[in-house]
Amino acid sequence: MATSDTRTQILDAAERLFAEHGYRGASVRAITDLAGANLAAVGYHFGSKAELLAAxxxxxxxxxxxxxxxxxxxxxxxxxxxxxxxxxxxxxxxxxxxxxxxxxxxxxxxxxxxxxxxxxxxxxxxxxxxxxxxxxxxxxxxxxxxxxxxxxxxxxxxxxxxxxxxxxxxxxxxxxxxxxxxxxxxxxxxxxxxxxxxxxxxxx
Amino acid sequence: MATSDTRTQILDAAERLFAEHGYRGASVRAITDLAGANLAAVGYHFGSKAELLAAxxxxxxxxxxxxxxxxxxxxxxxxxxxxxxxxxxxxxxxxxxxxxxxxxxxxxxxxxxxxxxxxxxxxxxxxxxxxxxxxxxxxxxxxxxxxxxxxxxxxxxxxxxxxxxxxxxxxxxxxxxxxxxxxxxxxxxxxxxxxxxxxxxxxx
DNA sequence: GTCTATAGAACGATAGAC
DNA sequence: GTCTATCGTTCTATAGAC
Structure with a gap:
């Protein structure tokens, strides 16, 4: 669905980068770049980087x-x-x-x-x-x-x-x-x- | 000895903060503050943050x-x-x-x-x-x-x-x-x- | 729902005085 | 060996246009 495809892409990218570089080592920029999404998408879909990690x-x-x-x-x-x-x-x-x-x-x-x-x-x-x-x-x-x-x-x-x-x-x-x-x-x-x-x- | 007391203090503080917050999560500033040393002391004694971690x-x-x-x-x-x-x-x-x-x-x-x-x-x-x-x-x-x-x-x-x-x-x-x-x-x-x-x- | 632009803070490193 | 001051970078978060 168009609504949450970006959301899932971000979750996938974040899972990968958090695992490889840790929470602080994986920047929101790197995550949204890998996900093919915009920097601001993390704020929109999850609220903050910490809430993205929790998800x-x-x-x-x-x-x-x-x-x-x-x-x-x-x-x-x-x-x-x-x-x-x-x-x-x-x-x-x-x-x-x-x-x-x-x-x-x-x-x-x-x-x-x-x-x-x-x-x-x-x-x-x-x-x-x-x-x-x-x-x-x-x-x-x-x-x-x-x-x-x-x-x-x-x-x-x-x-x-x-x-x-x-x-x-x-x-x-x-x-x-x-x-x-x-x-x-x-x-x-x-x-x-x-x-x-x-x-x-x-x-x- | 006056030469390396600061060095040891930094090592102790770094060991603690690297363990608690990870490599990226522990800043050189936080380490030198906890060690009672100056920010520039890490560069002088170890060369870089990465070399401090190795030590x-x-x-x-x-x-x-x-x-x-x-x-x-x-x-x-x-x-x-x-x-x-x-x-x-x-x-x-x-x-x-x-x-x-x-x-x-x-x-x-x-x-x-x-x-x-x-x-x-x-x-x-x-x-x-x-x-x-x-x-x-x-x-x-x-x-x-x-x-x-x-x-x-x-x-x-x-x-x-x-x-x-x-x-x-x-x-x-x-x-x-x-x-x-x-x-x-x-x-x-x-x-x-x-x-x-x-x-x-x-x-x- | 997605984007640009940017604010505001923190970072590592280092030049240069003492 | 220790300090101050600062440069240049990178970060998260967000305001506001589309």
Whole structure:
């Protein structure tokens, strides 16, 4: 539709440039240039650069949380006490499904998630809602039942570990390129994280 | 010494502000203000803002790599085929030892490492040397011997998982504060990562 | 809904006095 | 080694024509 095509173009360009250069490093000028839109279009469609970022992050994050919520629902409906492997699958799976299989776009999404996690700035956290926090709580409870000996603190540490491993999916370290196939990475992550989550509580 | 006290003050202030606001978000003005130094001091002592960042990152990263290198040397001298738990300890341990136990400073260091990992900008990678890459290779070989069935790609995925979990140590997600005590986090991480690294290769 | 033009502030870098 | 002053650039946001 003519109304919002520019809006979507801007969202696409912003997602790309925010991921590559960060919030401050991506100027509104660069974003509108890449989108083929006018500088003033950001103000018109989103109000400000910070609100544009919030819209970008919401668009990336919302389907992940929705998939996580539905996956947990389905799992709990099937078995009241699911296995750890299944919990990891429905929690971590959507994180990887959100990362496109393509080489460049996947790396970008991975980095955007990394920036959301690592940046304490208000602009980066303006998207957060109560719904998202509630889903995390439901997973904490489900994992807690599957890991009865674990303290809430250590459980929380492990859940953040899942997020971290997913966010780092395509990160380059030194000259080492991450593997090109997102397909395989998803499987490796489930293996890695299921073993990690299943570890007995840390002693004394 | 009178020569470099200002230099150190600037490094301290820059480490803090780069971690909190990122490279572009931390201005040279804010850094020198926090350091109690003059605006022009950055140019005099470091040449440019980018070179200041490289100096900051080097100061954080070098002791980690040194400790990792020494730990692996000692371990291989004791046992030619070390257990996975021991390899995880000497590789991941220094990452956590570099993160101060204090609440704020620990969160800052954790975030700085996260930004180094997640930011593809040249300024963020200018510190890298061949020595650091060589240490990573030695660990890849040592882990590879301990995990003979694992493909190089999956092994590399797992090693990056260790980095990710360490970097996310103090990251906040929604309202959930990370545990205040870095002490415990180190132990939890070794538990988590030893189990993860010990997982059998992903099938098919 | 899209554009030009510009206001107003902040930025990194540096010349030159002390 | 430290300072002031300033140059030239780039930024976000917005007023107002179409």
């Amino acid at each position: 970008v992050v919401r668009r990336v994050v919302e389907p992940i949380y929705t998939a996580q919520a539905r996956g947990l629902e389905r799992l709990l409906a099937a078995t009241p006490e699911p296995a750890i492997a299944d919990l990891v699958e429905v929690y971590a799976g959507p994180l990887f499904d959100a990362i496109p299989a393509g080489e460049e776009s996947g790396a970008r999404t991975s980095r955007l998630i990394m920036r959301i996690l690592g940046d304490p700035a208000e602009e980066m956290r303006a998207w957060t809602g109560e719904a998202e926090a509630a889903i995390l709580d439901r997973y904490l409870k489900a994992f807690g039942r599957a890991l009865p000996g674990l303290s809430p603190e250590e459980l929380w540490f492990r859940l953040r570990g899942i997020l971290a491993v997913a966010a780092a999916d395509r990160v380059e370290v030194h000259n080492h390129q991450p593997p090109l196939r997102g397909e395989a990475a998803r499987g490796w992550a489930i293996t890695f994280l299921t073993a990690a989550m299943s570890a007995p509580p840390t002693g004394g | 900051v990152v080097r100061r954080v990263v070098e002791p980690i790599y040194t400790a990792q290198a020494r730990g692996l040397e000692r371990l291989l001298a004791a046992t030619p085929e070390p257990a996975i738990a021991d390899l995880v300890e000497v590789y991941a341990g220094p990452l956590f030892d570099a993160i101060p136990a204090g609440e704020e400073s620990g969160a800052r260091t954790s975030r700085l490492i996260m930004r180094i990992l997640g930011d593809p900008a040249e300024e963020m990678r200018a510190w890298t040397g061949e020595a650091e890459a060589a240490i990573l290779d030695r660990y890849l070989k040592a882990f590879g011997r301990a995990l003979p069935g694992l493909s190089p790609e999956e092994l590399w995925f797992r090693l990056r998982g260790i980095l990710a979990v360490a970097a996310a140590d103090r990251v906040e997600v929604h309202n959930h504060q990370p545990p205040l005590r870095g002490e415990a986090a180190r132990g939890w991480a070794i538990t988590f990562l030893t189990a993860a690294m010990s997982a059998p290769p992903t099938g098919g």
